[in-house]
Amino acid sequence: MEKLSLAGLLIGVLGVIGGQWLEGGAISALVQGTAFVIVFGGTLGAVMLQTPFRIFVAAIRMGRWVFVTPDVSAPALQDRLLEWCNQARREGLLILEAQASKCEDPFLKKGLQLLADGYAAEKVREVLAVDIQSYEHFRWSAARVWEAAAGYAPTIGMLGAVLGLVHVMERLGEPAQLGAGIAVAFISTIYGVGFANLVFLPIASKLKIQIQQQIAYYEMAVDGFELIANGENPHFVKGKLEGYLF
Numbered sequence: 001m002e003k004l005s006l007a008g009l010l011i012g013v014l015g016v017i018g019g020q021w022l023e024g025g026a027i028s029a030l031v032q033g034t035a036f037v038i039v040f041g042g043t044l045g046a047v048m049l050q051t052p053f054r055i056f057v058a059a060i061r062m063g064r065w066v067f068v069t070p071d072v073s074a075p076a077l078q079d080r081l082l083e084w085c086n087q088a089r090r091e092g093l094l095i096l097e098a099q100a101s102k103c104e105d106p107f108l109k110k111g112l113q114l115l116a117d118g119y120a121a122e123k124v125r126e127v128l129a130v131d132i133q134s135y136e137h138f139r140w141s142a143a144r145v146w147e148a149a150a151g152y153a154p155t156i157g158m159l160g161a162v163l164g165l166v167h168v169m170e171r172l173g174e175p176a177q178l179g180a181g182i183a184v185a186f187i188s189t190i191y192g193v194g195f196a197n198l199v200f201l202p203i204a205s206k207l208k209i210q211i212q213q214q215i216a217y218y219e220m221a222v223d224g225f226e227l228i229a230n231g232e233n234p235h236f237v238k239g240k241l242e243g244y245l246f
Contacts, residue, residue, distance in 0.1 A: 005066045012198040032187035035160050039191040042156035047149050059145035066206050072217040078241045081224035085234045107131060107218055111225045121229035128222045136215050143207040150200035157192015161185040220244040
């Protein structure tokens with residue numbers, strides 16, 4: 001669990017609510033179902049309209065990375081690569097086929113299988129580089145879905161504000177009905193700006209950082225596989241891979 005993300009979200013939301021309370025306003029005034037439906041529904045519809053289905057689904061699934069980060073430990077990967085390096089030097093590259101069958105990560109499994117099949121280091125790098133490029137492009141496209149939501153939300157909030165004012169103008173002769181329209185007008189704007197800056201943009205930025213970490217993780221694996229294919233000494237392999245540790 002990424003505690004910093006949870007704390008940041010809570011602090012941001014409580015900051016807005018606390019400010020409303022300190023100014024003497026009712027917290028219940030910030031809860032407006034109509035405004036929420038307009039902003040959230042409108043933003044969701046706009047994002048779905050612009051995004052291919054596969055990327056949209058990936059973006060939703062990646063949203064949980066903000067709170068449950070993928071396991072991409074560089075020190076742990078270094079230990080595994082060194083173990084594979086030692087095994088390959090002692091018993092030959094074919095021994096890595098058994099390790100590939102035990103590996104859960106598809107990328108690492110593919111790299112081990114390439115080594116076990118006897119491909120040269122250059123070929124291993126060439127094949128895995130394509131996988132990294134495809135992975136990076138797809139994940140970045142998914143992260144941009146959250147950026148797009150941050151762009152649409154304030155505009156949809158303004159649309160909600162206009163609808164609220166239209167509601168007010170239609171009932172100028174009914175003073176008792178004016179409050180609901182005014183509430184929709186102002187709260188829609190708050191929801192639009194709030195969702196964009198407290199939720200959507202932070203999620204997009206954090207996903208990009210995590211994608212960069214994953215790419216560095218896989219690039220480290222490629223370097224390790226290349227060194228193993230060349231039969232390098234484990235001490236040299238360890239020294240080179242330490243450059244990825246941070």
